Amino acid sequence: MISIFVRLLVIVTCIGLLSDATFAQPPAPLDGRDGRDLALDQFRPKSMLQLELHETRRAKFPVVDVHFHGRIKLAPTPEALDDYVRIMDEQNIAASVSLDGHWGEEIDEHLSFLNGRHPGRFVTFANIDWQGAGRTEEPATWDCNQPDFAQRVVERLRDAERRGASGVKIFKQFGLGYRNADGPLIKIDDPRFDPIWQACGELGLPILIHVADPAAFFEPIDQRNERWEELNRHPEWSFYGPQWPRREELLRAFIAIVERHPQTVFIGAHVAGNAEDLRTVGAWLEKFPNLYVEIAARIAELGRQPYTSRKFFLDHADRILFGTDGPRSRERLYPHWRMLETWDEYFPYADELFPPQGLWNIDGLGLPDDVLRKVYHENACRIIPGVKALVDARLKMVEK
Ligand SMILES: [Zn+2]
Structure with a gap:
């Protein structure tokens, strides 16, 4: 036996x-x-299956990676940037959206760091400084708890747009970290911040927002938890316990702001924080035409429910964007192309000793070319300012 x-x-x-x-x-x-x-x-x-395998070393069509961390995850050196652009070229990533632009002069610095050496490959999103000069442990001193915060942010975002920012990234700490003056976590649908979401719509800046985290992170770290070994390595990733909001509460608050601001484009990061429940995400997409999702760091989820995922991509092809949460290594990128483009079965989603997001393998979705083109770049070109020019230039270069 x-x-x-x-x-x-x-x-x-x-x-x-x-x-x-x-x-x-x-x-x-x-x-x-x-x-x-x-x-x-x-x-x-090690799987003993003998299956037909496809080499996927390069995306079939030009890709826009809408979830790239050009400051947080990329070393601030020309060499690191050159290495990343080499990987982009190899794997057909036409352009990447750095979500780490900050605001004010830092946007200029970030754009010139990225585009100075590699013109035509990057755009950046701005970030909101919620803390300001406040003391970290004293939420009452944070800027987001001072009067007229939202109005001041709107001014800064107007400035960011003039400096060339293509959108705004909201980190998951909004909902899971930032606190009200009297201590409890700030709620995502707090009406104090409505002017910010409103202004983004008026300025044409899409909001890419990370809400909640994988479902398993909100469950007890016990024998039933499907991400046990990962949470065991990173207990600080757990949001289980009375000190945290329920995940459903976070998602509900997110959808509330999407609904309240129909003129603002929202891009739900990581499949809107709900890749485990694509039926619900699909229902949101149907109900709210201003909502989009991107797939960064969720191929492990999408590829383990291939029939449901494939239907999700076909039904909502105009509303799904490609992202990686990178820069990623070559080896981490390959399974993205393989999952989206091939019918390969039961392959690892990350070539690492410990699969980072659950001990399972994934299957290919075999998406048709028209869907791939939309997900890889057409949708990003349509909704993220500045991206279309980069992709068009790239396509022309390839044709030559
Ligand atoms: Zn990220």
């Missing part, structure tokens, strides 16, 4: 004791014939 060779033992008392250092080396092979236990984090079964 092969099944008794490997027995999984999840030692709950180990939570918190295992650090990333524990995972640096491949685990020594364990011989289960002696009835030895194998920790869950060391179980890396």
Whole structure:
């Protein structure tokens, strides 16, 4: 009986004791014939399926990565930028949207860092400074809790638009971090901030907003949690407990602002924070024409429900954008093309010792060319200012 060779033992008392250092080396092979236990984090079964495989080293059509961190995740050196652009060229990423522009002069600096060496490849989104000169531990001193905050932000965003910002990125701390003067977390649909969402619509700046996190992060870290080994490595990613809002509450508040501001384009990051429930996301897309979603860091979710995902892409092809939450390595990018373009079955979504987002494999969606073109670049060209010119120039260059 092969099944008794490997027995999984999840030692709950180990939570918190295992650090990333524990995972640096491949685990020594364990011989289960002696009835030895194998920790869950060391179980890396190799699939014995003999399947038709496709090399996907390059996207079939030019891609716009609408979720790229040109400041937070990319080293601020010309070499790091050159390396990333080399990967873009290899894999057919025509343009990337850096979500880390900040505001004021920092936008100019960021754009000249990105486009100075590689003109025509990047646009940037602005960010809102909620804290200002306030003291970190004292929410009452934060700028977002002072009078007229929203009006001042609107002025800064107007300025950001003049400096060339193509949108606004809102981080998940809005809803899961920033606090009211008296302590509780600020709610996403707090009407104090309505003028900001309103102004973005008037300025033509789409809002890319990260709301909530994977469903499993809001559940107890116990034997039923499908992301147990990941939360075990990163207990700080858990939002389970009375100190956190329910995930449904965050999503509901997000949809409330989408509904209140029909002239403003909202791009729900990470499949609007709800990739585990595409039926609900689909219903939102149907109800709110100003809502779009992008797929960054969610191929593990989309590829493990291929029939549902494929239907989601076909039904909402005009409303889904491509993103990675990168810069990503070559190896992390390949499965994106493979999932979207091929019918390959049961392949890893990340070529790493520990799959970063759940211990499972994914399947290809085999999307048709017209859907791929929309998701890869056409939708981004339509709704993100400045992107179309970059993609058109790129397409012309390729034709030559
Ligand atoms: Zn991100």
